[in-house]
Amino acid sequence: MRISNWVFQTAEAMLIGIMSLCGTITLASTKLFTSFQQSIKLHVPGVVSYIPLIIGVVLFIIGVFLIMVKNKGRGFFAVLVMLLSFPSILSFDSLDLFRFFKLDLIGAKFTTSLNSVEMTALAVVIITCYLLINFTSLLRKSRNDLSKQGADLSRTGEVYFKSHLVLLQMIAIALVIAAFIMVFALGIESVSHVALARLQWGFFFVGLGCVLLIIGSIYWITSRRKC
């Protein structure tokens, strides 16, 4: 089965749109943004309600230009979206770094009107879209290379389409695995919360242990696959 190129391009544009939307929502829901809006309202009262829309559209245009026109800068666009989301994401920190280091730069801790489930969902959507955009571009590049080499277009189209199907399946499986790990980790946390709370720096040491464990398992898998 072969699907026209415009379908994939539309899908790519939609992914950029979703990322831009998520970035805008997370930014607009912060207290920081609200205070920024109020300061703008004093000077230009009519524009205030359109600011999130303007930010979203600008972000979308940047994304389309970088990813679809220039075919590079996917990472830059993702970082841009993440920067917009950071004030919201950081509001869910367990550790109050500002108070810890006695840095009261912006007067208050980051706060957002989104609850943790909504914020997690938005963050996961952003990273999922980033993965999809990344691999869609990679597959498109492979297809263009093959076309240049003179491969059969119908077969290339079939491979391109099926690769996208596998990409979607892999993303779905990865989401399930990530959700499972998260639920499992939360379960462990709730069980060991009391014990860990007694330890100063407990989270850090346990977290570092987890990181080393995961790095070790990745190394083990990859080194095994070498042979």
Added chain:
Amino acid sequence: MLTKYSLKFITIFIFSLLIGLILGNRIIIAMSLLPVSFILVGIIIESPGDVLIQKTWDSSRIWVGDIIEIKYEVTVNKGLGPVFLLQELPAHFALIEGNNLQIFWKGWQPRNFTFSYKICCTKRGIYNFLPVKWESNQVLKLTQPHQGESGEPIEIQVHPKILNIRRVRNLKGISSVPFPVNDMAKIGVATTDFREIRNYVYGDPIKNINWKATARSSSPEMWPLTNEYEVEGKKTVWLFLDSAGELEIGTNINNAFEYCIEAANAITYYYINQGYRVGMYVFNGGGELLYPDAGKKQFLKISRRLLGLRTGTRNDEFPAAIEKSRQYILGNTPLCVIITGLDSKHADTITAGVKQLHQMLGRRRRRLPIMVVNIAGYNIMPTHREYDENACALLKLKTRPTIQQLRRSGASVLDWSPFKESFGTALIKQMKGR
């Protein structure tokens, strides 16, 4: 082995996990889990492997200009993802239909896949088809691709075209070459075909004496009579093939040298089919002699030699070639066919050689059995402008004195322009109407 894409996502994971852990932020930790889960799923999915390829093609004799179809049966037993196949075509093969670069999708189940393409053999030679190269990628290029080769290498022999030469039976005329079709050889290996009974001469084998005929003879001398048998083959044709580098006028595929080879092949085929003994000497390429012999085996021998023939750097070897073939020329009095191009500055060596042949075969007033086939190089290159055509005409005029000199020496000259007429037509033109 992981690719840069995998390493990028592992870096993202480690970086975001560390930030998440330092800040104690569950959302960042949750975000970091997705790329690593994705990589792990990708690594578990193996790229296609265990590729078996079978090549089938029509293995009958292949001639220049033939179109052959090569079919492939591919089986991939494991893995998931795209598989690329590439059959590198040797030089001088043109792809007519299909594609020698193939890509197909290997799903979860083992897959059989067939494809074919048609190629045209544009130049004679021995070509080697290497095994098919395959490469399989992990579906999202998270691991390094697998590469390999499958199938046996194949050697293909592309034979030069046999130009259409045939006897014209209903056209009355006199051949310019004094070499009748039914000229029989006087010496050679005796066959079992009875020719005549004659008187015994010293040296005749005893087994050939016809005792019954001797007893019946009424001669008072009682001289034994012997059976005489036909000798093997008819007269001998001796080819002198020019392989000078100067003959490579034209493209890599269409040049005067290739036409020389086609003409040599055609002449060999024709005379061998008529029962003649054919020998060959390739000059200007270091010199190579093929002894005269009759039969299909000899044709195959000459044809195989013509397959791998390359041009040489010399251009003055013709008189030396005649010296080296002297014993065969004197012994058999063959029809000497010299295939060359007379439009080079070294054409005088051909004239000198023909004079040498005249001295060997001459001492008689009638025409000599020498035929010079001149492959006109000036018509091979396509003409783009009026000046090109004029240049061709000038070159033709320049060649004319050499041709006249050769004709005066007693040789017949066949001037063949491959792009203008067939070899058969050029041969008919040689005949003089009665």
